[in-house]
Amino acid sequence: MSENILEIKDLVVHYETDEEVVEAVNNINLEIGKGQILGLVGETGAGKTTTALSIMGLLPAKVGHVIQGSIKLEGEDLLQKSPKAMREVRGKKISMIFQDPMTALNPVKTVGDQISEVILLHDHCSKAEALKRAQDMLAKVGIVPERYKDYPHQFSGGMKQRIVIAIALACEPELLIADEPTTALDVTIQAQILDMMRKLQKEKGTSMIMITHDLGIVAEMCDHCAVMYGGEIVEYGTVEQIFDNPKHPYTKALYRSIPSLDQDVERLHVIPGMVSDPSNLPSYCTFCDRCEEKKGICSEKDPWVIDVEPGHWTKCFQYTPEWEGK
Amino acid sequence: MANLIEVKNLKKYFSTPRGMLHAVDNVTFNIEKGKTIGIVGESGCGKSTLGKTLMRLHNPTSGEVLYKGADIASMDIKDFKKNYRSNIQMIFQDPYASLDPRMSVLQLIEEPIKVNNKGMAKAEVTKKAKEMMELVGLAKRLEMSYPHELDGGRRQRIGVARALSLNPEFIVCDEPVSALDVSIQAQILNLLQDLQRDRGLTYMFITHDMSVVKHISDDIAVMYLGQMIEKCPAKEIFKNTIHPYSQALLSAIPIPDVHLKKERIVLKGELTSPIDPKPCCRFAARCPYAKDRCLAEEPKLRELKEGHSVACHFAENFMH
Amino acid sequence: MAKMHTPAMEKIERKNARRKKPRRSTPSYEAWKRFKRNPTALIGLVVVILLLLVAIFAPLIAPYDYQTQDFLSMSQKPSAAHLFGTDQLGRDIFSRCIYGARYSLVIALFCTIAAFFSGGLLGIIAGYFGGKVDTIIMRIMDIFQAIPMIMMAMCIVAVLGNGIPQLVAAIMFASMPTMARNNRAAILRVRGSDYIESSEAIGVGQVAMIVKHMIPNAVGVMVIYFVGFLAVSIMMMSSMSYIGVGLAAPTPEWGLILNDGKAYMSQSPYMMVFPAVMIMITCFAFNLMGDGLRDAFDPKMK
Numbered sequence: 001m002s003e004n005i006l007e008i009k010d011l012v013v014h015y016e017t018d019e020e021v022v023e024a025v026n027n028i029n030l031e032i033g034k035g036q037i038l039g040l041v042g043e044t045g046a047g048k049t050t051t052a053l054s055i056m057g058l059l060p061a062k063v064g065h066v067i068q069g070s071i072k073l074e075g076e077d078l079l080q081k082s083p084k085a086m087r088e089v090r091g092k093k094i095s096m097i098f099q100d101p102m103t104a105l106n107p108v109k110t111v112g113d114q115i116s117e118v119i120l121l122h123d124h125c126s127k128a129e130a131l132k133r134a135q136d137m138l139a140k141v142g143i144v145p146e147r148y149k150d151y152p153h154q155f156s157g158g159m160k161q162r163i164v165i166a167i168a169l170a171c172e173p174e175l176l177i178a179d180e181p182t183t184a185l186d187v188t189i190q191a192q193i194l195d196m197m198r199k200l201q202k203e204k205g206t207s208m209i210m211i212t213h214d215l216g217i218v219a220e221m222c223d224h225c226a227v228m229y230g231g232e233i234v235e236y237g238t239v240e241q242i243f244d245n246p247k248h249p250y251t252k253a254l255y256r257s258i259p260s261l262d263q264d265v266e267r268l269h270v271i272p273g274m275v276s277d278p279s280n281l282p283s284y285c286t287f288c289d290r291c292e293e294k295k296g297i298c299s300e301k302d303p304w305v306i307d308v309e310p311g312h313w314t315k316c317f318q319y320t321p322e323w324e325g326k
Numbered sequence: 327m328a329n330l331i332e333v334k335n336l337k338k339y340f341s342t343p344r345g346m347l348h349a350v351d352n353v354t355f356n357i358e359k360g361k362t363i364g365i366v367g368e369s370g371c372g373k374s375t376l377g378k379t380l381m382r383l384h385n386p387t388s389g390e391v392l393y394k395g396a397d398i399a400s401m402d403i404k405d406f407k408k409n410y411r412s413n414i415q416m417i418f419q420d421p422y423a424s425l426d427p428r429m430s431v432l433q434l435i436e437e438p439i440k441v442n443n444k445g446m447a448k449a450e451v452t453k454k455a456k457e458m459m460e461l462v463g464l465a466k467r468l469e470m471s472y473p474h475e476l477d478g479g480r481r482q483r484i485g486v487a488r489a490l491s492l493n494p495e496f497i498v499c500d501e502p503v504s505a506l507d508v509s510i511q512a513q514i515l516n517l518l519q520d521l522q523r524d525r526g527l528t529y530m531f532i533t534h535d536m537s538v539v540k541h542i543s544d545d546i547a548v549m550y551l552g553q554m555i556e557k558c559p560a561k562e563i564f565k566n567t568i569h570p571y572s573q574a575l576l577s578a579i580p581i582p583d584v585h586l587k588k589e590r591i592v593l594k595g596e597l598t599s600p601i602d603p604k605p606c607c608r609f610a611a612r613c614p615y616a617k618d619r620c621l622a623e624e625p626k627l628r629e630l631k632e633g634h635s636v637a638c639h640f641a642e643n644f645m646h
Numbered sequence: 647m648a649k650m651h652t653p654a655m656e657k658i659e660r661k662n663a664r665r666k667k668p669r670r671s672t673p674s675y676e677a678w679k680r681f682k683r684n685p686t687a688l689i690g691l692v693v694v695i696l697l698l699l700v701a702i703f704a705p706l707i708a709p710y711d712y713q714t715q716d717f718l719s720m721s722q723k724p725s726a727a728h729l730f731g732t733d734q735l736g737r738d739i740f741s742r743c744i745y746g747a748r749y750s751l752v753i754a755l756f757c758t759i760a761a762f763f764s765g766g767l768l769g770i771i772a773g774y775f776g777g778k779v780d781t782i783i784m785r786i787m788d789i790f791q792a793i794p795m796i797m798m799a800m801c802i803v804a805v806l807g808n809g810i811p812q813l814v815a816a817i818m819f820a821s822m823p824t825m826a827r828n829n830r831a832a833i834l835r836v837r838g839s840d841y842i843e844s845s846e847a848i849g850v851g852q853v854a855m856i857v858k859h860m861i862p863n864a865v866g867v868m869v870i871y872f873v874g875f876l877a878v879s880i881m882m883m884s885s886m887s888y889i890g891v892g893l894a895a896p897t898p899e900w901g902l903i904l905n906d907g908k909a910y911m912s913q914s915p916y917m918m919v920f921p922a923v924m925i926m927i928t929c930f931a932f933n934l935m936g937d938g939l940r941d942a943f944d945p946k947m948k
Contacts, residue, residue, distance in 0.1 A: 016654040018683065026649045043507035044478075067652060156596045186368035186534065188593045191578035195592055213508065216580025231649075243584045257512035259541035261564060261581065267519070268512040268541065274477050275507060281649050302649070381847055411849045418847075423840035428673050428862045437858075438848035475671055488848055 005175055005207045006032045006055070011069035013050050013059065013231075020279040024050040026231040026286075027069075029305070032175070032224075037201065037208040039218035039239065042228030043275050048211045050231075052177045054079075055209075056096050057086040073175070092122040095168035099180040101160035105152040111138070111163050112148025115170050122171045137166040142196055158189035165197065172204060179211045194221060215258065219243055227251050230276040230286035237312030247314040249293045285317070297322055329392075330359040330496055330528045331380070336389035336399065338372075338379045345602040349375040351552035352389075354627070357496075357545075362522065362529040364543030364560065366536060366575070370597050372552040373532045374419075377498040380530065381416050382406050393496070412442050412492035419501035421481035425473040432469040435459060435487045442492055458487040462517060479510035486517065496528045503538060515542060536579050540564060545633075548572045551600040551608040554627055558634035568636045568644045571609045607639070615640065677866065680942040687938020693931035701747040708741035712898040721914055730920040733906055739917065742898040743924050749899045750928065753810060754879040758872060760818040761879075765825030766868070772826065773833030774856060783826065791823035796885060803891040813892055817882050821875065832867040836860045866943030870936055877932035884925050900925050 013025035025047045032038045040048045053059050055071055057078060071078045073093060081089065090096075098104050106114055115134035119125065125133075135145035141162040143155075152160060161181060168176060178197070182190035198221060201208055210221055218225050218239060225242040227235040227250065235248040246252045256269035273290040282288065288298040297317050306319045317323050338350040349372045357363045365373045378384045380391055382403065391399040398410050418424035425434055435455040439446070459466070462483040473481055482502060489497055499518065503511040519542065521527055533539050539546055540560055547557040548569065556569040567573045574591040581588070593612045600608065607613070610620040619639050627637040630645065638644070648655060681687055700707060709729075710716075716736035724731040730739035765787070772783040790798070799816035806812040836842065837860065845859055880900075886892035887901030888908075895902060900921045907917030 012650055014652060014654070016652075018658075019679075020658060021648070021652065021655045023649050043509060065654075067650065158596050186597070187536075187578040188368065188574055189596060190580075191590060191592050194580070195590070214580060215582035219582045219584045219586075220580045239584050243582065254508060255582070257509050258582065259512075259515070259537040261537050261540060261576075261579065264561075265541070268516055270512045270516055271509040274479065275509065283648065286649075383843060383846060407849060416844075416847045418840060418844050420840055424844040426841045426845070426859050426863065437845070437850065441849050441851070441854070472671065472673060474673065474676070485844070488844070492848065 003034050004031045005034050007072045009070045012067040013054050014065050014067055015063050022279045023281050024231050028233050032207050035205040037222045039222035039225040040211045041218055045278055046228040047231035048228055052179055091118050092171050093173055094175045095173040096177040097164055097168050097181045099183050101164045104164045107152055110149050115167050118167055118170045137170050141166045158185055175207045177209045235314040241312040247308050248316050249291045250287050328359055329356040331357040332392040334390040337387045338375055339387045348552045348600040353554050359528055360526050361544040362531050364539035364546045365532045366539050367549035371549040373549050374500055377500050377532050413494050414496045415489035415494035416498040417485050417489050417502045420505050421478050421485055430470050434484055438488050438491045458491045462487040478506045482514050499531045501533050555637045568641050569638050570613050570615055677942040681938055684938045686934050690931045690934030697747055701751050704744050704748050708744040710738040710741040712742045712745040713896045731916045733917055739920055742903055745898040746900045750880050754876050756814050757817040757879040758875045761821040761825045765822030766829040769826035769829030770833050773830040787823040787826045795820040800891050808894045817879055828871045832864040836863045870940045873936040877929040880928055
C-alpha cells in the first residue's frame with residue numbers, strides 16, 4: 001500500500017466526570033493512506049466524533065482524556081504536541097467540517113473575511129492576496145466569488161456548508177475530517193455537496209475521513225471503511241470487502257435493518273436491544289448482548305483483531321480456531 | 327374500498343412580513359381505510375404543515391378534510407375536539423422534545439387517557455396505561471423513569487403509546503424515525519406495521535427518507551413547495567418515476583452498494599420558500615427540462631394512468 | 647465492568663460503594679445534583695441559611711436590645727462588649743444589625759412575593775395568551791419601566807407616607823415590569839416547545855396545559871428570577887431607607903442604620919461599615935445562589 005498520512009495506534013479515550021467514566025474510544029488502530037477516503041460508520045455513541053476530536057486535539061478540556069495510544073500525522077505524534085503547536089496543525093494540515101454549518105460560521109463577519117482569516121493565520125501573505133485566494137476558494141465550492149462580501153445569514157443551508165468547506169480547504173490541508181457533513185441537509189442538496197467534495201478531493205489529492213451513519217454515502221464516496229460499535233472498530237476493509245463480504249455480525253445486521261430501495265422486504269430485520277451504553281461496557285465482546293451468532297466464548301473475553309482476507313479484518317471470535325470448541 | 331380521509335383543495339397560508347407563505351397549496355388526495363400514504367419531500371415543502379392541518383393544530387385557510395364524510399377542517403374547533411380528536415392522532419418527529427421532561431413514563435401515557443375519559447377511576451386509567459406500555463414494548467420497570475433517562479427508541483415508543491391510547495383510527499406520523507439510529511429505526515417501523523395489521527390503523531407517513539417511505543407505504547405522494555406533484559402506488563414510483571423532481575430526488579439517494587454506478591441528476595440551486603409564488607411551475611427554476619410553457623402556466627395534477635397522477639406539462643415525455 | 651480500568655473509575659466505584667441506595671433520577675433531583683456540585687452556589691446557600699437563622703433567633707443572638715439607648719457608652723469603637731461598636735445614642739450596632747436581618751429579609755420576601763403575584767402573573771398571562779392581551783399588558787409595563795425604579799418608589803411613598811405596607815407597595819410597583827418581562831419570557835420559551843403541541847394533539851385543555859405543563863416547566867426559571875429579586879428588593883429597601891423615604895427610625899433596618907451613621911462618617915466610620923457589609927453579604931449570597939440555581943435548572947442557558 002502507499003504511504004500512510006495518518007496512523008492511530010491503540011487509542012483509548014475516556015470522558016471522566018464526578019459521576020461516571022464514559023469509555024468513548026477503546027483501543028482503536030487505524031491507518032489512512034495518502035489521497036484516500038476512509039469512511040467511519042456507526043450509530044450514536046459509537047465513538048466516531050470522539051475519534052475525530054482526538055485527532056484534532058479538540059477533546060473537551062478537563063473531561064476528555066487520552067488514556068493511551070498515539071496519533072501520528074506523517075510520523076509525528078500529535079498527542080505529544082503542545083497546544084500551541086496543535087493550533088499550527090489545525091487548519092493548516094488537518095481541517096474539520098462539522099455537522100451543523102449554522103454554528104460553524106461567525107454571523108457578524110463576511111464570508112470572504114472568514115476564509116481569508118484562515119489563510120492569513122497559516123500562510124504569511126498579504127491581505128490582498130489572501131482575499132484573492134478566498135475568492136478562488138468560493139468559486140471552487142460553487143459560489144459566485146462576488147458574494148465574498150455577504151454575511152452567513154444571506155446564504156441558504158447548503159450554501160453555508162459550501163462556505164464551511166471552503167474555509168476548511170483554504171490552506172490545502174493534507175487531511176480533511178468531515179463529521180456528518182450532509183446530515184442536516186436535504187437529499188438533493190446532499191447530492192450537490194458530495195459531488196463537489198469528491199471533485200475537490202480528486203483535484204487536490206486530499207486525504208479524508210468521512211464520518212457518517214449513512215452506508216449509502218460510504219459506498220459512494222470512500223475507498224476504505226471502518227465500522228464502529230461501542231467505541232471500537234469492529235470491522236475494517238476496503239468498501240468492496242465490507243459491502244460485498246461483511247464479516248462482523250453487527251455489520252451484517254446493520255445491512256438488513258435498513259429498508260432497501262431495490263428489494264421488497266415484508267419486515268425489517270431488527271437488531272435486538274439498545275445501542276450499548278459507553279459508560280457501562282462489558283469486559284467481554286461489546287456487541288455480545290445484541291448478537292445473534294454468539295456462543296459461550298463471546299461472554300468470556302474480548303475478541304481481538306483477526307485478518308479474514310488481505311486488508312480486511314474484524315473483531316469476532318467466529319474467525320478464530322477457538323470458535324469450534326465452544 | 328372506502329376512503330377514511332378525503333382531502334379536497336386544502337390550503338394553508340401563513341402571513342409573514344415578506345408576504346403570504348403558501349405552505350400547503352391546493353392539495354387533494356384520499357386515504358383508504360387501513361392503508362398508509364407516504365408524504366415525501368424536502369424541508370420546507372409543507373409536508374409537516376399538511377399533517378398538522380389535518381390534526382387541526384393549524385386551522386386551514388380553505389378546503390375540506392372529510393373524515394368518514396364529515397368535514398373536520400371547517401367545523402367548530404370545540405366540536406372537533408369533542409368528537410374527532412381521539413380518532414385522529416399524531417406521532418411527532420423529535421422524541422426528545424415532544425415529551426414533557428417533568429413527567430414520568432406512566433404519567434405521560436396516562437395523560438391522554440385521563441384527559442379524554444373524564445370520570446374514569448384512577449386505578450382504571452393506570453391499568454389502561456400499563457396495557458399500552460406493554461403493547462408498544464416498554465418494560466414495566468420503566469414506569470417511573472423520566473424521558474431524559476431513556477434512549478430515542480424508547481422515547482418514541484412513549485409517543486406511539488400516547489397516540490394509540492385514544493384508540494384512533496387515523497394516525498399522522500410526522501417523521502417518526504428520522505431522529506433515530508438505523509438499528510432503532512427498524513424496531514419502530516416494525517412496531518408501527520404490527521399495530522396497523524392488528525388494529526386496522528390508517529397512517530399518513532410524513533418523511534424525507536425515500537427508502538423508509540417505500541417500505542411502509544401503499545401510496546406515495548411527492549410534495550414540492552406546498553404542492554403535490556406526483557402521486558401513485560408506492561412500488562410504481564420506483565419503477566416509473568415521471569416528474570423530473572421525483573426523478574432527481576430518487577437519484578440523489580446514496581445507495582449502499584459499491585457496484586451500482588448510477589446516473590445522478592444533480593439539481594441546480596436550492597428550494598426557495600413559497601412566498602407569493604408566481605403562477606408557473608414551482609419547480610421550473612431548477613428543472614433541467616424546463617421550457618417556456620413551464621414559466622408561463624402552472625401545471626395541474628392530472629391522472630396519466632390508473633392511480634398515477636403527475637403535475638407536469640410534459641409528463642408524457644417522461645413516461646416509460 | 648469496563649474495557650480498561652482507570653484511577654477515575656476506581657474513585658467513582660469507591661464513591662458508589664459508600665452510597666447506600668441509588669436515588670431515582672427525577673428532573674428536580676438532577677438539578678439538585680448540579681447545584682450541589684457548584685461550590686459558589688453552595689456558599690450562597692449556606693450564607694442565606696445563616697442569615698435566616700440569625701433573623702429567627704435574633705433575640706437570642708443579640709447581646710442588647712436594639713433600641714435601648716445607653717448614654718454612658720455613646721459612639722464607642724468596636725470592642726469585646728460592643729462587637730460593632732455603638733452609635734451616637736449608645737445603641738449596640740451589632741444588635742441592631744442582627745435585628746436588621748429580620749426586617750430586611752421579611753420585607754424583601756414580601757416585596758418579591760407581591761411583585762411576583764402582580765407583575766409575574768401579568769407576564770404569565772401575556773405570555774400564554776399572546777396577541778392583543780400580550781400587547782396591552784406589555785405596553786403598560788413599558789410605560790411603568792420608563793420611570794426609574796427608585797423615583798417611582800419615592801413617589802409612591804410621598805403619596806402614601808412612610809411604613810412597611812407603603813414600602814412593599816412601592817417596591818412592588820417599581821419591580822413589576824421586570825418581573826412581568828421575565829415571567830413572560832419563561833412562559834414563551836415553554837409555549838414554543840414540541841411537548842406542548844403534542845399535549846394539544848391528545849386533547850389537553852387550556853387550564854390543564856398551564857397548570858400541568860407550562861408552570862412546572864417554567865418554574866425553574868421563575869425560581870431563579872425570584873431569588874435574584876430578593877437581592878434587588880433588599881438593595882432598594884436599604885437605598886430608600888437611606889435617603890429617608892423608606893422605614894422610619896428607630897426600626898433597625900440596615901439602610902436606616904447606614905443613614906444614622908452618615909453624619910459621623912469621618913470620626914466613626916464603623917457606624918457605616920458594618921451595616922453596609924451586611925447589605926453587601928446578603929445581596930451577594932442571594933446572587934450566588936441565583937446563579938447556581940440558573941446553572942442547575944438550565945445547564946444550557948449559561
